[in-house]
Amino acid sequence: MSDEITMIKIGRHEIGIIGLSEIFETMKLKNLSDEEELKEQLLRLVRGQNYVPDSHTGEYAQAILREYKIYAGLPAEPVDEQSAFPSLKILGPGCYVCDKMEQDVKSILLELNIAANVAHIRDVNQIAEYGMVRTPTLVINGEIVVNGRSLPHSQLKSLIGQKLKK
Numbered sequence: 001m002s003d004e005i006t007m008i009k010i011g012r013h014e015i016g017i018i019g020l021s022e023i024f025e026t027m028k029l030k031n032l033s034d035e036e037e038l039k040e041q042l043l044r045l046v047r048g049q050n051y052v053p054d055s056h057t058g059e060y061a062q063a064i065l066r067e068y069k070i071y072a073g074l075p076a077e078p079v080d081e082q083s084a085f086p087s088l089k090i091l092g093p094g095c096y097v098c099d100k101m102e103q104d105v106k107s108i109l110l111e112l113n114i115a116a117n118v119a120h121i122r123d124v125n126q127i128a129e130y131g132m133v134r135t136p137t138l139v140i141n142g143e144i145v146v147n148g149r150s151l152p153h154s155q156l157k158s159l160i161g162q163k164l165k166k
Contacts, residue, residue, distance in 0.1 A: 004020075004055025005017065006020040007117075009063060009079045010076050011059050012062040013117075017046060019046075019050075020046070023042065024067075026045065027045070027068060028071075038065065038068070040061075041063060042061070043060060043061045046060070050141070075126070085115050085117050086114070086116045086117070086164050087117045087141055088116050088117070088138065088140050089118075089119050089138070089139040090105060090136055090137070090139075091112055091130060091136065091137040091139065092120070092122065092136040093127075095136075097136055098135055099120075099137045100150065101138065101146075101156075102120045105118060105138065105156070107153075108156060108157045108161075111157065112160065112161055114164050114165075116164070130160065133147055136149075136150060140160070140163045141162070143163075145159060
């Protein structure tokens with residue numbers, strides 16, 4: 001059983017799902033062709049390791065099926081990129097400076113009382129999707145705002161405040 005957490009879009013929120021890659025691999029081996037059966041089994045396996053609110057079962061099932069199709073290389077409907085919360089991503093391999101930026105970003109969001117989706121992207125292939133970046137890099141709502149350097153807490157707080165407070 002894997003402890004790996006994969007973020008997926010469910011409705012307008014990004015939700016962390018434990019063990020999704022392992023679940024997808026299991027389902028791929030079953031090679032089910034009935035989409036409803038596939039959706040039911042995926043949801044059942046996800047519920048084995050994750051809390052799925054009854055009131056949102058349909059949304060979870062649809063999102064998990066969409067992610068499975070992408071994983072399996074099957075045609076899937078596009079993800080709605082709108083989110084209820086701003087998105088902040090720290091790009092970096094997990095060195096001390098990158099990890100410190102992640103902790104600073106989280107504490108600044110608490111200080112400013114801003115709810116946001118925060119992700120630390122450590123995978124070099126995902127980092128490369130942003131083009132020529134140096135680490136650490138801070139991306140706010142798809143825009144690179146800090147590239148290849150760390151900022152003092154006060155400067156980072158001011159920058160995040162300017163970008164997210166309207």
